[in-house]
Amino acid sequence: MQAEDFVREVRNTQFEFLSPQLLQLVAYKEEIFPNTEERGDQNAEFRLAVLEKLHKTLSPGDWPLVRFLLKQEITFHENAWCIYESIRLCGFLLSLLAQVEDVGLLWEAKTTSFDTMCGFDVQFLVGAGVASTVSYLQSIQEEWAQDALTYIEESQKAGDFHNLEHFREVTHKVFREQTI
Template sequence: MQAANIVQEARNSLSGLPSSQVLHALTYLKEGAPKNEDGSDPHATLRAQVLKELQNTLSLKDRPLLRFLMEQEITCRKNDIETESDNIHLSGFLLFLLGQLEDVELLWKAKRASFDTWCGFDIQFLVGAGVSTTLIYLHSIEQEWAKKARTYIEECQQTGDLDDLERYRRAMQRYFEIEPSAEEANTTEHPETQ
């Protein structure tokens, strides 16, 4: 199945996800399953194609599919399985663009999935709704993960890592070759740049 068809099927579904057969073709293959010659997950390439399809037509309706793809990438990283190197980063950035507070926990799991993601998964991905808004949200959650995420975000805020989210967004759009939408092209400010 082509990536464009997968995205369209998900968009036409009430759940926001394609059929279970298609989801299986996107799912990380656990231990014992056939791998590519290099030991990588053979489904990672299709996930990368779907992410590429999503990147220039992203809408809030794509969130369930995007979250599913992120969950697969997190599982790969936790199991030290090679995958398309930018899948987890592109998933994170697209979730950043959607700016939904409910995705902060999933993004925190991605940040903590492995040593590599701890070092290389940008903290900015967690604050797509804005730094202050995200911190208020995390303060309202009385769970250990939220406390740790909040503390880390506050530390990054103090060092200046979160000072210019608009500049960060533009840089990542260039990196992933994402065309700004007409709406974004006419906007000079992100809702929150602190």
């Protein structure tokens, strides 16, 4: 199955009614490389192709799929030795869908490993807007929310959100150029 066909089939079916067999095509599937301790993901390449297709045609109805894909990327990166562009692209797409409640999942992606903490852009956390995200996090009395709130407030003071629209334009361009 091609990524385009996968996206079409997902869009033609309500997400909660998708067949498990279809989702298994993009789900994390551990791969252990022979004679090493290294691990990989058998579905990482196809998942990236799906993310690239979504980047070209993203719509609000893709929200459940993008959330599912980010959860798979988090699992992949829990076992990875670096950060792959797939988690960044997925985080970017989820931030574009601008649902404030996604900050928890985006924070989980950012804090998955040292590499994701460094390479997963803080701007992804505030897709629904800085003020909305801060307000939302202030209403949650959980440790992760307070940690995310502190991080976002420090990033705001550092000017990381000064020109979010420009950041989004540049990020779109970078991901488009990578897929050509």
